[in-house]
Amino acid sequence: MIIAEVVTEVCVAFPALSALAEGFEVFVITDASGTFNAMTRDAAWERMSAAGAQLMSWFGAACELHRDWRNDVEGLGTLFSNHIPDYRNLINSYSTFQAK
Numbered sequence: 001m002i003i004a005e006v007v008t009e010v011c012v013a014f015p016a017l018s019a020l021a022e023g024f025e026v027f028v029i030t031d032a033s034g035t036f037n038a039m040t041r042d043a044a045w046e047r048m049s050a051a052g053a054q055l056m057s058w059f060g061a062a063c064e065l066h067r068d069w070r071n072d073v074e075g076l077g078t079l080f081s082n083h084i085p086d087y088r089n090l091i092n093s094y095s096t097f098q099a100k
Contacts, residue, residue, distance in 0.1 A: 001016075001019050001024045001025065001026050001027070002027045002029060002061060003015060003016050003027070003028050003029065004028070004029035004032035004033050004058070005033050006033065006034070007033070007034070008033045008034065008040070008044045008045070009035055009040050009041070009043065009044035011033070012028055012033050012044065012048070013044045016028055016048050016051075017047070020048075020052050020053060021051075025054075026048070026052070026053040026054065027054045027055075027056055027061060028045070028048055028053045028055050028056070029057065029058050030045065030055050031057045031058055032058050059080070059084070062076065062079070062080075063076075077091045077094070
């Protein structure tokens with residue numbers, strides 16, 4: 001189960017902990033949720049991690065789900081370049097190299 005919600009210590013933690021208790025494998029997308037301060041965020045992450053949740057970024061989750069770049073370089077690359085300015089430079093370099 002992949003979870004990202006509005007508030008980390010409530011909207012993410014409650015279903016994550018419940019799913020873990022039911023035997024699900026849980027992936028918490030840490031940079032797709034927020035909260036009021038770093039202390040409550042870190043406490044929620046620690047609680048979920050200790051219960052068995054795997055914490056990861058949206059970029060890591062997308063790459064893991066994509067698995068093989070040979071299937072769709074432009075699709076995922078475009079998604080990343082639209083949301084990560086530094087990644088746009090990588091895609092531009094790749095496109096320039098491919099054009100030569």
